[in-house]
Amino acid sequence: MLSKKTKYGLKALTYLASLESREPVQIAEIAKHENISQKFLESILLTLRRNGFLGSKKGKGGGYYLIKEPEDILMTAVMRVLEGPIAMVPCVSLNFYEKCADCPDENKCSVNKLMLQVRDSALEVYRNNTLADLIAS
Amino acid sequence: MLSKKTKYGLKALTYLASLESREPVQIAEIAKHENISQKFLESILLTLRRNGFLGSKKGKGGGYYLIKEPEDILMTAVMRVLEGPIAMVPCVSLNFYEKCADCPDENKCSVNKLMLQVRDSALEVYRNNTLADLIAS
DNA sequence: CAATACCCTATCGTTTTTATAGATTTTAAT
DNA sequence: ATTAAAATCTATAAAAACGATAGGGTATTG
Structure with missing residues (x-):
């Protein structure tokens, strides 16, 4: 079985990639759009950031964004x-x-x-x- | 991850298929030859029997045996x-x-x-x- | 009678998932 | 510059599901 961690991570990546802009997207927005528990998603996005898939920006107007092109x-x-x-x-x-x-x-x-x-x-x-x-x- | 149930089941089937005779083989012999906990193997062989892969014979000289040809x-x-x-x-x-x-x-x-x-x-x-x-x- | 297969249930340990609480950092507004 | 809001980060652990194992009783065969 595919773990929900993987499933949610893939969905989050897909959502970010589907957006035209590469501006930071808030966790809450991703969680809401993909029907994922926000806190759980939080830890998943963190591991994706630590492994070089995502960048993050803190503070007001912050969020996560793709660090590479989807093709790569x-x-x-x-x-x-x-x-x-x-x-x-x-x-x-x-x-x-x-x-x-x-x-x-x-x-x-x-x-x-x-x-x-x-x-x-x-x-x-x-x-x-x-x-x-x-x-x- | 492949469950140990599947792994052991496959090994047991392979062992039975590798034998020339189709006489009943005792659980203990299969378990010993394949390094499997006998009790655990017991439940696995039972489900293989219930699903039409194995036949069993009770009592002295009993055991499990393949019910179909390995090719099938x-x-x-x-x-x-x-x-x-x-x-x-x-x-x-x-x-x-x-x-x-x-x-x-x-x-x-x-x-x-x-x-x-x-x-x-x-x-x-x-x-x-x-x-x-x-x-x- | 003895050996063996069959069956039911309980327990232990691990993994997965979710939940909670608070600390830290950054930004925007005053 | 200060403050407050917004967001990330960290740590912990409870709850649930699953895997593996073990014990003991019943039924069947030679």
């Missing part, structure tokens, strides 16, 4: 930051690899063999989608 | 029974569809658009793999 924001990066590893099992993860404790030989493991294919197919999707692609109706 | 066991079916929906979001699920409460229009939803592609790519992998494919070294 790859879903692989967004998903890894919000959802974590793309692989369903650590033993097939590129960025978060871990050996299975129970498995004596990965090359002979049926789970490994299947999940490797699933990872590759998911990666191809994420690599072929930028934030801009998700907006185009 | 599709990963789509196995994954749906063990892991649940293949889609990461209910609004793109074929077998477990549910409308999002917060989303006014699915066709304009960026999450929907992305997860639809992910679902299709995963489905293609599962449709192209039978239990027999996972055994072939």
Whole structure:
């Protein structure tokens, strides 16, 4: 299951990207427009800022804004930051690899063999989608 | 993340398929060979039996055995029974569809658009793999 | 009778989600 | 320059859902 954190983060990014201006947008406005709990969204936007997707401006007239062009924001990066590893099992993860404790030989493991294919197919999707692609109706 | 239920279920099925005979195999033997907690495996084998993948024989000399040929066991079916929906979001699920409460229009939803592609790519992998494919070294 | 599968329930731990409270920074207005 | 409002940031933790495990009883077969 996709976590709500990821779902809300994607929606927030999409909303910001859909606006013509790159002026700061208040959290309250994003939360209201996308039907998200404001406080929860607050922490999500923070991690997106910390990971270089968003900039923020404090004080009156402040808010969050995209720091890169939607065309340059790859879903692989967004998903890894919000959802974590793309692989369903650590033993097939590129960025978060871990050996299975129970498995004596990965090359002979049926789970490994299947999940490797699933990872590759998911990666191809994420690599072929930028934030801009998700907006185009 | 792949649940351990699914992981163990797949390993158990693989082990049974790898044996030449289709005689009943005791839970204890499967658990030991695959490093799985016997009690946990018990409940997993039960759901595999209830869903038509395994047969069981009670009493002395009893155990579980494959009810179909490995070539006829599709990963789509196995994954749906063990892991649940293949889609990461209910609004793109074929077998477990549910409308999002917060989303006014699915066709304009960026999450929907992305997860639809992910679902299709995963489905293609599962449709192209039978239990027999996972055994072939 | 003994071995084994089946079934029901309770518990523990982790993750996810939401909620609360307050501190800090920045801006705009006076 | 000062003040007050607006907004971000930080920290904590309660609530809920889920995963994994364990215990013990019942039924069936050889």
